[in-house]
Amino acid sequence: MLTAIVVLALLSIVFGLLLGYAAIRFKVEGDPVVDQIDAILPQTQCGQCTYAGCRPYAEAIAGGEADINQCPPGGETVILQLADLLGVDPKPLNADHGVEKELPTVVVIDEQVCIGCTLCIQACPVDAILGAAKQMHTVIKNECTGCNLCIPPCPVDCIAIVPLEPGINEWKWPLPDKEAETTP
Amino acid sequence: MMPMKLGQFHGGLRLPGCKADSMLSPVTAAPIPPRLYVPLKQHIGAAAEPVIRIGDHVLKGQLLADSDSHVTAPVHAPTSGTVVEIVEHTVPHPSGMTAPCIVIETDGKDEWRPNLSAHSQYHLLSPNELRQIIRDAGIVGLGGAGFPAFLKLNPGQDKLVETLILNGAECEPYITCDAMLMQERARDILDGLHIMRHAVQARHCIIGIEDHNSAAIAAMQAALSKEEQKHISIIAIPTRYPTGGEKQLIKVLTNKEVPSHKLPIDIGVVCHNVGTAFAVADAVLRGIPLISRYVTITGGAIKTPQNLITQFGTPMAFLLDHCGLQRDKLSRLLMGGPMMGLQISDLQTPVIKTSNCLLALGPGEAGDTHPEMPCIRCGECARVCPAQLLPQQLYWWSRARDFDKVQDYNLFDCIECGCCAWVCPSHIPLVQYYRFAKTEIWQQERDKRKSDHARDRHEFRQLRMERKKREDEERKRKKKELLQRANAGKDETKKSAIDEALARVQAKKAQQQTESRNTDNLTPAQQKQIEAADARRANQTPADTTGDEGSEA
Numbered sequence: 001m002l003t004a005i006v007v008l009a010l011l012s013i014v015f016g017l018l019l020g021y022a023a024i025r026f027k028v029e030g031d032p033v034v035d036q037i038d039a040i041l042p043q044t045q046c047g048q049c050t051y052a053g054c055r056p057y058a059e060a061i062a063g064g065e066a067d068i069n070q071c072p073p074g075g076e077t078v079i080l081q082l083a084d085l086l087g088v089d090p091k092p093l094n095a096d097h098g099v100e101k102e103l104p105t106v107v108v109i110d111e112q113v114c115i116g117c118t119l120c121i122q123a124c125p126v127d128a129i130l131g132a133a134k135q136m137h138t139v140i141k142n143e144c145t146g147c148n149l150c151i152p153p154c155p156v157d158c159i160a161i162v163p164l165e166p167g168i169n170e171w172k173w174p175l176p177d178k179e180a181e182t183t184p
Numbered sequence: 185m186m187p188m189k190l191g192q193f194h195g196g197l198r199l200p201g202c203k204a205d206s207m208l209s210p211v212t213a214a215p216i217p218p219r220l221y222v223p224l225k226q227h228i229g230a231a232a233e234p235v236i237r238i239g240d241h242v243l244k245g246q247l248l249a250d251s252d253s254h255v256t257a258p259v260h261a262p263t264s265g266t267v268v269e270i271v272e273h274t275v276p277h278p279s280g281m282t283a284p285c286i287v288i289e290t291d292g293k294d295e296w297r298p299n300l301s302a303h304s305q306y307h308l309l310s311p312n313e314l315r316q317i318i319r320d321a322g323i324v325g326l327g328g329a330g331f332p333a334f335l336k337l338n339p340g341q342d343k344l345v346e347t348l349i350l351n352g353a354e355c356e357p358y359i360t361c362d363a364m365l366m367q368e369r370a371r372d373i374l375d376g377l378h379i380m381r382h383a384v385q386a387r388h389c390i391i392g393i394e395d396h397n398s399a400a401i402a403a404m405q406a407a408l409s410k411e412e413q414k415h416i417s418i419i420a421i422p423t424r425y426p427t428g429g430e431k432q433l434i435k436v437l438t439n440k441e442v443p444s445h446k447l448p449i450d451i452g453v454v455c456h457n458v459g460t461a462f463a464v465a466d467a468v469l470r471g472i473p474l475i476s477r478y479v480t481i482t483g484g485a486i487k488t489p490q491n492l493i494t495q496f497g498t499p500m501a502f503l504l505d506h507c508g509l510q511r512d513k514l515s516r517l518l519m520g521g522p523m524m525g526l527q528i529s530d531l532q533t534p535v536i537k538t539s540n541c542l543l544a545l546g547p548g549e550a551g552d553t554h555p556e557m558p559c560i561r562c563g564e565c566a567r568v569c570p571a572q573l574l575p576q577q578l579y580w581w582s583r584a585r586d587f588d589k590v591q592d593y594n595l596f597d598c599i600e601c602g603c604c605a606w607v608c609p610s611h612i613p614l615v616q617y618y619r620f621a622k623t624e625i626w627q628q629e630r631d632k633r634k635s636d637h638a639r640d641r642h643e644f645r646q647l648r649m650e651r652k653k654r655e656d657e658e659r660k661r662k663k664k665e666l667l668q669r670a671n672a673g674k675d676e677t678k679k680s681a682i683d684e685a686l687a688r689v690q691a692k693k694a695q696q697q698t699e700s701r702n703t704d705n706l707t708p709a710q711q712k713q714i715e716a717a718d719a720r721r722a723n724q725t726p727a728d729t730t731g732d733e734g735s736e737a
Contacts, residue, residue: 043635045642053642126641145638170630171279172623175583176556176613 034062040081044073045125046147048098053125061086069093073146075100103163106144107151111136113158120150120159191439193432195568196424197603199523201396202357206482206489211364213493214479215506216263216294220497221285222248223275226536227324228331229255234286240267243297245473248286257332257537258322260473261297262495265290274530276519276539278619285534288497300471306379311337314383314468321467322474322537326459327351327428328520330538333460337383339449346452348386349437350377350461352393352400353421353428356521359541361478362458364491366393366400369462370407376461377416379468384454388415391458392437394427395420425523426601430455432570444597459540479503479539484546485513494535500542501531509544518543523602554611565604565614571597575604579614582621587628590621598622 037058044054049070051057060066061082068082069091076093083090093100109120109129116134128144131137139150139159151159166172225231232249236242242261250258265288272282303309303317319334339345350373354362366373373391381389393401404418421427421436431442433455440451448455459477466472475496482489487508494503500517501509518525519539535542565575574593581590598618605614706714 038639041635042631043638043642045638054639125645126638127645128641143638143641145634168275168277168279168281168283170627171277171281172627173278173616173619175620176616 031059031062034058036085037061037082040074040078040085041071042074042078042145044145044147046073046145046149048072050097067091067094070097072098072100101146101163103165105146105148105161105163106141107139107146107148107159108141108162109137109139110158110160111138113156115156117155119153119155123150123153125149189439190419190421190437191435192422193427193435193570194572195570195603196426196432197568197606198423199357199425201423202482203360203363206358206360206480206491207364207399209488209490211368211478211491211493213476214495214498214503216290216292216495217498217502218290219268219499220262220265220288220290220495221273221499221532221534222259222262222288222497223273223283223285223534223536224249224259225275225283226259226330226496226538227257228329229253229257231284232256232259234270236267236286238267238269241265242267242288243295245297245300245475247473255332255335257324258320258473259286259496260322260475261288262475262497263288263290264293264295274533276526276528276533276536278526280529285497302471303468306468307382309382311383311385314379317468318383318464321463321472323460323463323467324474324537325457326463326477326537326540327457328524328538328540330536333456333464336454336456337380339384339454343449344452345384345386345449345454346388347438347454348377348381348384348389349433349453349455350389350391350458351428351430351433351455352391352397352404352458353433354397355394355423355425355428356523356525356541357425358482358543359480359521360482361480361491361540363397363400364480365462365478366397366458367403370403372465373404373458373461374407374412374416375469376463376465379464380454380456380461381415386454388417390437391416391418392421392427392433393418394423396423425603426570426599429570429599429601431599444594474537477537477539479535480541481507481544482541483544484549485510485515485544494539496536497534499532499534500528503535504531504542504544510546513546514544515547515549516545518545523606524600556612557610559610559612562609564607564609568603568607570601570603571599573598575614578621579612579617582617585621585624587621587625591625595621595625 034055035058038055041054041058047053049057049066051060051066057066057070061068068086068088069079071078072093079090079093082088114131114137116131116136118131118133118137120137121129121131125147126143126145128140129137129150130140146161146164148161151161224234230251230253232251234249236246236248241264242248243264244261246261248259248261248267250256267286268289269287270284271287273285273287274280275283275285277283306314309317315334315337318337319332323333324330325333325336352362352366354360377389377391380386391404393404395401401418401420408416408418419437421433426432427436430448434448434451434453435441438453440453442448442451442453463474463477467474476493477496478491479494480489480491481503486504487510490507492503492506500519504517517528517531518541519528519533520526520541520543522543522545525541525543559576559579561576563576565579566573569575571594577593578590578595578598581587581593582595595618600615600618602615605612608614703714
């Protein structure tokens with residue numbers, strides 16, 4: 001009887017130490033789910049989800065505060081991927097946050113009108129606008145995510161949204177059905 | 185070399201050749217059109233950038249465009265003339281879209297650039313120097329893909345090349361440009377092969393030619409000397425589509441299989457087209473860059489099917505008209521063969537480095553376009569797939585847009601040969617489904633790269649903002665501290681200055697109080713004198729003034 005208690009006590013101590021050691025030695029830094037969600041989000045940093053960027057939205061989803069259908073730039077693709085990752089049912093995009101664009105867009109500054117106030121530069125989440133105080137500004141097209149955050153601060157309304165037409169390098173084969181519909 | 189047992193690849197088809205028509209007459213040079221549209225990108229990789237200006241007069245073989253990118257190929261002037269503009273013009277591409285082209289108004293003189301640097305003693309050059317020459321000549325794989333040849337001739341530091349294969353299989357129906365090249369320029373092809381062998385340091389070489397092509401085999405055999413036979417073998421391979429596919433040809437000639445997601449070099453094999461070998465010989469031995477190629481012009485809508493040496497940039501319409509195109513008979517124009525060819529809708533599209541054949545199909549030749557019917561899971565497609573894939577599964581998952589699943593079924597091992605679609609009893613355009621899935625996956629990869637890049641930039645911006653905030657606070661704190669210290673010091677000095685002054689005044693006062701004055705200790709006589717003076721001053725003051733007035737009067 002006593003032996004059994006002693007043996008069990010010893011065993012529990014040994015395993016307890018083992019678990020304690022493992023908890024320290026193999027500690028996972030940060031929240032891997034947040035990273036996985038963040039990897040799916042389109043990183044436009046547009047804030048249409050009502051969070052201050054993609055990472056905060058990812059944290060909110062992981063924390064159960066936000067739904068998976070609040071990201072218009074990601075659209076259906078992102079919703080499906082998030083549903084797949086989190087094991088929940090996909091749902092249509094919440095129209096309160098906006099609608100999915102047909103083509104990706106970028107912004108263009110009308111350089112004749114720009115007064116060089118730097119407000120758009122401060123608003124850009126990815127440093128895609130180049131310029132200095134009282135100097136003309138311009139958007140670096142390749143860096144622009146199309147978040148449109150630079151538009152509200154502009155005092156002279158010189159920023160326009162233009163769709164990014166796919167070039168010859170971005171062209172995609174259509175599904176055969178679609179082609180049959182367009183060219184009978 | 186001892187004769188070896190040929191391998192056999194899985195599946196494949198026996199297709200009607202339709203080759204005889206275009207092989208009747210010897211190859212001649214195509215006339216030079218009034219205007220050439222030379223695309224800046226005729227290869228896989230980055231587009232070249234123009235190094236000439238509009239209005240420049242260029243000579244044949246002069247460099248027109250080059251790029252700093254690694255995977256690219258320069259473009260040269262196919263003939264002499266004036267560069268009139270650089271415009272967006274239709275290029276051979278499935279989208280039918282436009283791309284920048286240099287437009288040359290030809291002067292008809294066909295005048296060569298002077299000082300072509302020929303290297304007849306190529307074996308004295310290092311493989312690296314050879315690759316540089318081949319790169320600068322703008323040579324790309326002429327079999328169809330257009331991958332820059334110098335990259336494929338670079339096996340890498342630790343890789344040994346056992347076998348260099350020259351692909352003369354030309355397995356697609358109608359195409360005969362390689363066959364004609366082998367018949368007419370066998371010696372040049374062998375020269376090119378020697379140069380390539382030196383560049384990759386291959387142990388031995390095999391030239392694979394389909395067995396129906398006896399004239400080409402005979403011509404190559406005749407050109408091959410006894411000495412050369414030691415390390416070059418010419419092998420007739422069974423005619424079976426797509427034996428000209430790189431991996432399929434390697435399987436047939438060496439009985440080795442290139443693993444999935446690997447390159448031939450990983451099993452010690454390098455494979456090039458016979459046309460590429462010819463271009464290499466031209467570039468190294470004669471200093472001629474790649475500006476023209478053999479092009480087969482054939483099909484039911486062509487009166488005189490033939491092969492022509494065509495300058496790049498020649499509009500297809502010009503070439504087709506030269507061969508007697510009957511426009512009313514033309515049902516479809518393809519660049520390439522009927523199995524893998526690219527449909528061309530704009531006849532003004534120029535011929536480029538990868539244009540091996542212009543196939544102007546007549547009525548009924550294109551095959552009736554049957555409506556697509558549901559898949560009945562007969563499995564014919566899997567039986568003929570030369571890459572041993574499961575075309576049915578690829579079709580289902582592509583259709584369902586499940587791009588993870590379709591990659592699990594090795595979509596990217598598909599060579600788009602079209603065998604599966606050819607045998608499909610439901611007439612499903614299977615290859616287009618695979619192409620759709622491939623381009624969608626590439627798009628997803630581009631999007632992913634873009635979003636990763638945006639994340640990096642956003643995170644860096646946040647880091648910078650935080651750092652700036654921290655630095656600002658730090659600076660503010662330091663300034664405040666400095667000010668405080670400075671102020672504190674100033675108060676003290678002021679106070680001490682006042683104190684000192686006060687002390688001085690007090691000391692002076694005290695001194696004055698203690699010091700003896702000159703009116704002290706006076707003698708009684710002096711005292712008297714002072715008193716007398718005081719009394720005088722008291723009485724005299726008014727008298728003085730009157731006295732003064734009286735004296736004046």
